[in-house]
Amino acid sequence: MNRKKANILILYSYSESYEKERPHEMAAEIEVEEVAHGIGEALMNIGFTVDMVHILTSHNIKDAVVKFRPELVFNLCEALNGVASGETLAAQTLEDMDMKYTGSGPSTLKVALDKGETKELLLSKGIPSPPFKVLQEGDGFEIGLGFPVIVKPLNEDGSIGISRESVVNDEVTLERRIKYIHNLYNQPAIIESYIDGREFNVGILGNPGDEVVLPLAEMDFSDFPDEIVQICTYKAKWFKDCAEYKGSVPICPAIILPEVEEKIKKVALDAYRTLGVRGYGRIDIRLGADGLPYVIDVNPNPSISRESGLVRASSAAGFTYERLISKIVECTFEK
Ligand SMILES: Nc1ncnc2c1ncn2[C@@H]1O[C@H](COP(=O)(O)OP(=O)(O)O)[C@@H](O)[C@H]1O
Ligand SMILES: [Mg+2]
CATH class of the missing domain: 3.30.470.20 (ATP-grasp fold, B domain)
Structure with missing residues (x-):
C-alpha cells in the first residue's frame, strides 16, 4: 500500500449539546470540529485522501467505517454526545472492527479518564504524584491530607470544574466544595495536596x-489575577478575554x-x-x-x-x- 495515498477517515465527536446542563463548559467540544477540518487540510496537503464524519454514538462510528472503508481512522472522538466515557467506547468500537486508528487505545483512555486510577498506577511504579483521596457522595469528609488541597471532579478533563475556588484551606470550605462537585458534576470528587510550584x-x-x-512548556502565571492560587482554571484555558487566560502564558x-x-x-x-x-x-x-x-x-x-x-x-x-x-x-x- 502506498501510505501517502491511503484513505483516512477523520471521526470527530460533537454533542447535541446545548441541552446539556452546563452549556458554558462546551468549549472543548466546540473546538473539535474546527480541529478536524484543520487536520483534514493537513492530511490532504501531505497527499492522503480524506473523508470526515461527525459522531454522536458508537453506531455512527460503525456506519462511517463500513461506508468509507478507510485504511486508517484519525480518531478525534473525545466524548460521545457530551459524555466523557464515550471516548473509551469510541476507541473500543474501532478496536472491535479491527481498524487502525490514531492515538491511544481504550484501556489507556479509560484509566486516564479516572484521575484516581491514574494516580494509583503512577504511584505503584514509583512515579511522584500528589497524595490524594477520592470521595463519593455519602462518604465522610475525613481526608487526612493537611491544607491546602485542590478539589476536582474525578472524571473530567479540559479543566472542567476547576476554578480558583477549587483550592481550599479549611474544613468548612472543603466540605462545601466536595458537595459542589458531587451535585453539579454527578461524580466523585478527588482531593489532592496542592503543589505550590512551577x-x-x-x-x-x-x-x-x-x-x-x-x-x-512552562505556564507563566506572573500576571495571574490571584497571587496565591495560580492554576490552569477552566477560564484560563478557554476564555481568551478573561484575566485568568491573559495571566496564564505558556513559555x-x-x-x-x-x-x-x-x-x-x-x-x-x-x-x-x-x-x-x-x-x-x-x-x-x-x-x-x-x-x-x-x-x-x-x-x-x-x-x-x-x-x-x-x-x-x-x-x-x-x-x-x-x-x-x-x-x-x-x-x-x-x-
Ligand atoms: N495537585 C495539584 N496541585 C497544584 N495544582 C494543581 C493540582 N491539580 C491540578 N492543579 C491545577 O489545575 C489544573 C487542572 O488540573 P488537571 O488535573 O490537569 O485537570 P484536567 O484534567 O481538567 O486538565 C492543572 O493544570 C494545575 O494548574
Ligand atoms: Mg490537565
Missing part, C-alpha cells in the same frame, strides 16, 4: 519505546536548568509509558518544594489544534503542523 507541560510523540520528548521552550529539565522529562516519559499512551500525549507536571516533579495529569489524545500546547511544543522542536500530523499517522501504521 507548572510544566511535556508533549511526547511516538509509541512506547520509541518516543520523542518535545521541548518543555515554550521553558527557561529551566538542564538538570531540572532532564528530571521532569524522565518523569513524564515514565508516566507516558506506564499508561501505555500511543502516538501523542501531554503530561502536566508541577515542581514540588522538595524538588520532585509531581505528575498532575496524563492526557492521551490531547488537543492538537494549531493553538494547542502540543503543537506549540512540536513547533519548538522544528516540526511543521503537517509533519506532526504525519508523525501521528506513521505511529498508527507502525503499531
